[in-house]
Amino acid sequence: QPTLRQLAQARGIAFGSAVSQQQLAADTGYRDWAGAQLGLLVPETEFIWGHLQPSQLQGPNFDDTDQLVAFAESHGQQVRGHTLTWHTDLPSWLTRDVAAGVIGPEALKDLHRRHIESVVGRYRNRVSMWNVVNEPLAENGSLRTDAKTGFWALNASAPGDPQEYIRNAFHWAREADPDAKLYLNEYGAEWGSAKARGLYNLVKDLIAAGVPIDGIGFQTHAPVSSRLSGLEDTMRRFAALGLEVAITELDVRVPMLADSDELAQQAEVYGQAAKTCLSLAPACTSVTTWGFTDAHSWYPSSEFPSWGAATLLDASMNPKPAYHALSAVLSSW
Numbered sequence: 001q002p003t004l005r006q007l008a009q010a011r012g013i014a015f016g017s018a019v020s021q022q023q024l025a026a027d028t029g030y031r032d033w034a035g036a037q038l039g040l041l042v043p044e045t046e047f048i049w050g051h052l053q054p055s056q057l058q059g060p061n062f063d064d065t066d067q068l069v070a071f072a073e074s075h076g077q078q079v080r081g082h083t084l085t086w087h088t089d090l091p092s093w094l095t096r097d098v099a100a101g102v103i104g105p106e107a108l109k110d111l112h113r114r115h116i117e118s119v120v121g122r123y124r125n126r127v128s129m130w131n132v133v134n135e136p137l138a139e140n141g142s143l144r145t146d147a148k149t150g151f152w153a154l155n156a157s158a159p160g161d162p163q164e165y166i167r168n169a170f171h172w173a174r175e176a177d178p179d180a181k182l183y184l185n186e187y188g189a190e191w192g193s194a195k196a197r198g199l200y201n202l203v204k205d206l207i208a209a210g211v212p213i214d215g216i217g218f219q220t221h222a223p224v225s226s227r228l229s230g231l232e233d234t235m236r237r238f239a240a241l242g243l244e245v246a247i248t249e250l251d252v253r254v255p256m257l258a259d260s261d262e263l264a265q266q267a268e269v270y271g272q273a274a275k276t277c278l279s280l281a282p283a284c285t286s287v288t289t290w291g292f293t294d295a296h297s298w299y300p301s302s303e304f305p306s307w308g309a310a311t312l313l314d315a316s317m318n319p320k321p322a323y324h325a326l327s328a329v330l331s332s333w
């Protein structure tokens with residue numbers, strides 16, 4: 001039985017998943033499955049600034065990311081670094097000192113630059129792609145500038161030029177590793193939404209300004225009722241700008257408890273996502289799921305309290321219909 005990794009590779013794309021270093025270290029079944037089935041690993045939280053550097057004085061702690069990258073290397077797997085610039089899970093010292101005015105705009109830019117240099121530089125030639133900026137857009141398609149989620153545009157960009165922090169992040173990442181593929185990663189842009197239009201305009205601006213951006217990640221957290229209609233057209237529009245595209249955080253949530261009809265429908269959605277990427281390959285480079293077992297998933301979450309069963313394997317690591325559908329699409333489609 002070929003692995004998902006082998007099947008995807010034979011079709012010219014990579015198959016991967018978000019993984020947690022804690023689970024890799026603690027759980028043999030999890031570790032063995034990840035080692036065998038994945039061609040691409042995305043550390044689920046380990047690279048996020050607040051996780052890497054909870055204390056300003058002590059500097060970043062690379063223990064988890066070192067182990068995760070070493071695991072990937074020993075299995076010949078690619079790594080997608082997630083993520084260098086995000087408004088979620090920032091270090092509490094950083095948000096506190098910025099709010100208090102102790103860290104001003106220039107000091108924040110300097111910290112942002114040094115963060116990118118130290119993280120990307122450490123894994124130069126080992127982490128082959130980065131989500132340089134994650135989720136910069138509000139639902140209406142403009143950059144986030146509200147008090148709760150607008151940290152970057154409000155504090156690290158000049159007034160009137162909210163895109164500045166994005167341009168900076170890409171330039172610094174390119175300098176730190178000229179060979180890494182640099183992505184902007186977003187959710188809710190998988191169909192003709194206001195956010196997709198805003199993303200398109202943002203990316204055109206960045207390209208026109210000479211910003212070194214290589215690809216767009218479409219997260220693709222989908223409800224089971226989704227048909228992913230619009231995904232292919234949307235990804236094609238971005239590919240036509242000369243960019244790579246990728247499905248970066250695929251999962252298909254089901255209202256709990258899931259019944260067998262819903263799991264069959266979920267399988268269709270997984271298959272559809274893979275077909276979409278294959279139809280756009282080689283511009284579409286990879287399909288990455290956000291976790292691979294229902295035992296370790298971000299669902300249920302506060303946003304989706306009664307949803308779950310979103311991944312390819314059940315909580316006992318048995319393949320669900322979604323696994324078989326993905327395998328079938330990658331083998332035959």
Ligand code: G3I
Binds near residue numbers: 045088249298
């Ligand atoms: O590591 C600490 C642990 O030390 C502590 O004991 C525990 C107590 O709550 O928290 C742990 O950190 C949590 C971390 O997950 C690891 O489990 C964070 O609080 C929690 O916020 C974090 O949630 C992650 C979330 O992003 C925010 O960073 C989820 O695992 C992760 O699946 C989720 O992933 C996001 C993508 O990055 C971006 N796209 C959407 C996606 C789903 O929300």
